[in-house]
Amino acid sequence: MMMLPAHRKTVTLPDRAPTIMWFRDDLRLMDNPALCDAAARGPVICLYIHDPAFPLGGAEKWWLHGALTALDHDLGACGGRLWIMAGDSRENLSWLVGQTGAEGVVWNRRYGPHARQVDADIKAALKARGIDACSHPGNMLHEPWQVRTKQGTPFRVFTPWWRAVQAMGAPLPPLPAPVRTTFAPVPSAVADRLVAVPDLALLPVRPDWAGGLRGQWQPGEAAAHARLDSFVAEQVHGYATRRELPAQPATSGLSPYLRFGHVSARQIWHAVDATGQGDQDTACFLSEVGWRDFAQSTLFDFPDLGTTNLRSEFNGMPWRHDPAALRAWQAGKTGYPIIDAGMRELWHTGWMHNRVRMIVASFLTKHLLTDWRAGAAWFADTLVDADAASNPFNWQWVAGCGLDAAPYFRIFNPVSQGEKFDPAGEYVRKWVPEIARLPDKYIHAPWKAGSVAPAGYPPPIVDLAGGRARALAAWKSL
DNA sequence: AGTATCTTTGG
DNA sequence: CAAAGATAC
Numbered sequence: 001m002m003m004l005p006a007h008r009k010t011v012t013l014p015d016r017a018p019t020i021m022w023f024r025d026d027l028r029l030m031d032n033p034a035l036c037d038a039a040a041r042g043p044v045i046c047l048y049i050h051d052p053a054f055p056l057g058g059a060e061k062w063w064l065h066g067a068l069t070a071l072d073h074d075l076g077a078c079g080g081r082l083w084i085m086a087g088d089s090r091e092n093l094s095w096l097v098g099q100t101g102a103e104g105v106v107w108n109r110r111y112g113p114h115a116r117q118v119d120a121d122i123k124a125a126l127k128a129r130g131i132d133a134c135s136h137p138g139n140m141l142h143e144p145w146q147v148r149t150k151q152g153t154p155f156r157v158f159t160p161w162w163r164a165v166q167a168m169g170a171p172l173p174p175l176p177a178p179v180r181t182t183f184a185p186v187p188s189a190v191a192d193r194l195v196a197v198p199d200l201a202l203l204p205v206r207p208d209w210a211g212g213l214r215g216q217w218q219p220g221e222a223a224a225h226a227r228l229d230s231f232v233a234e235q236v237h238g239y240a241t242r243r244e245l246p247a248q249p250a251t252s253g254l255s256p257y258l259r260f261g262h263v264s265a266r267q268i269w270h271a272v273d274a275t276g277q278g279d280q281d282t283a284c285f286l287s288e289v290g291w292r293d294f295a296q297s298t299l300f301d302f303p304d305l306g307t308t309n310l311r312s313e314f315n316g317m318p319w320r321h322d323p324a325a326l327r328a329w330q331a332g333k334t335g336y337p338i339i340d341a342g343m344r345e346l347w348h349t350g351w352m353h354n355r356v357r358m359i360v361a362s363f364l365t366k367h368l369l370t371d372w373r374a375g376a377a378w379f380a381d382t383l384v385d386a387d388a389a390s391n392p393f394n395w396q397w398v399a400g401c402g403l404d405a406a407p408y409f410r411i412f413n414p415v416s417q418g419e420k421f422d423p424a425g426e427y428v429r430k431w432v433p434e435i436a437r438l439p440d441k442y443i444h445a446p447w448k449a450g451s452v453a454p455a456g457y458p459p460p461i462v463d464l465a466g467g468r469a470r471a472l473a474a475w476k477s478l
Numbered sequence: 479a480g481t482a483t484c485t486t487t488g489g
Numbered sequence: 490c491a492a493a494g495a496t497a498c
Binding site for chain 1: 480481
Binding site: 407409410475476 | 497498
């Protein structure tokens with residue numbers, strides 16, 4: 001018998017069982033703790049499940065289409081792909097584990113009550129089958145339970161909470177994307193169940209209302225970092241004052257990227273920290289990131305945030321039911337330019353400047369005495385950054401029923417707010433072109449222009465003094 | 479992260 | 490009497 005050559009053949013280990021990386025609100029490759037864990041274990045299956053139990057607004061669906069496309073592309077660049085399934089999360093995961101022989105499932109945490117329930121159910125079901133299920137720090141600076149009062153209770157007020165967060169020092173340093181990841185092949189029985197991004201039918205068809213969104217946004221991790229880098233390099237300077245002016249491009253525009261986890265709060269924190277300038281502008285910007293974390297924490301500790309007044313005395317609030325007024329607010333036809341500009345910016349771009357969000361929310365809940373949940377529902381359907389925590393948190397803040405809320409009597413006057421924060425009327429003229437030719441002195445109160453008042457712009461749908469008095473009377477009745 | 483109204487101040 | 494300050498909602 002002929003002898004084989006003396007060199008040893010490279011030993012091929014039997015294929016290791018794959019680990020499923022379940023992507024949810026963390027659609028990125030960098031600073032992704034669960035993905036790093038999966039890659040370190042062996043072959044990875046990158047999975048996204050489009051689950052109808054987690055309904056999305058129209059603008060979020062539009063974003064998700066781009067986000068999944070970008071993630072699949074980014075995975076393709078490292079030799080992988082995104083496996084997409086549609087339907088119930090528990091059933092799909094359970095089936096996929098059986099088909100692939102996966103030895104583990106990993107994910108980054110989410111903090112909403114339904115999401116936590118689903119994740120806990122899945123973890124229990126997998127463990128019962130002897131399959132490892134491991135959750136990782138999600139998209140916050142710190143996990144909610146890491147920030148507690150001396151008594152061990154949740155903070156209810158932002159400022160002491162934020163002080164405690166700052167005393168904790170730096171959040172976890174961002175992880176790089178895993179290198180030399182191996183990806184598990186798709187078994188043929190699984191291939192039949194996987195769907196492509198277009199199959200999810202996330203984009204609007206007739207009418208196609210997404211033109212303004214396409215013009216404004218590029219979903220995905222690469223675009224998130226381009227925006228973060230340019231913001232930190234060029235725009236943080238002057239942020240504290242310019243951020244209040246909606247006509248200025250002074251805000252970071254990172255909110256939808258955070259919503260979908262194209263960038264993590266930890267990455268933002270460290271990018272700002274790396275500039276070494278601990279000035280008022282960076283402190284102001286980081287505290288805005290802090291408000292996002294505080295909203296997530298509030299949802300974790302008060303799971304009813306999205307549906308129930310955190311101050312229960314508001315349960316007796318005599319909200320008005322006025323569908324015509326709600327429609328006028330939604331359509332940007334209230335007769336108050338700063339309100340209408342904001343609502344049209346929202347409809348057109350899927351986003352609204354923060355200052356204007358507060359003004360339109362105050363107007364709906366106070367002057368129109370409309371339940372904040374109606375406003376939150378509209379925002380959830382139209383914002384690309386709609387978030388299960390931030391959206392209701394901020395509505396409860398404005399309406400006065402949140403824990404650390406604006407006092408109910410803080411009622412924004414849309415005319416004086418417009419004059420203060422859009423003094424030259426630039427923002428209003430951009431979004432409400434039918435009044436663009438009004439002189440500055442009438443730009444926030446067109447009805448005072450008399451004969452110069454343009455036709456085709458509605459008169460105010462509610463009297464400011466009357467609406468304010470009615471809101472204060474309703475509040476006093478509680 | 480406010481507004482309206484009243485009081486005081488300073489020219 | 491306009492502007493700044495104080496106070497209640």
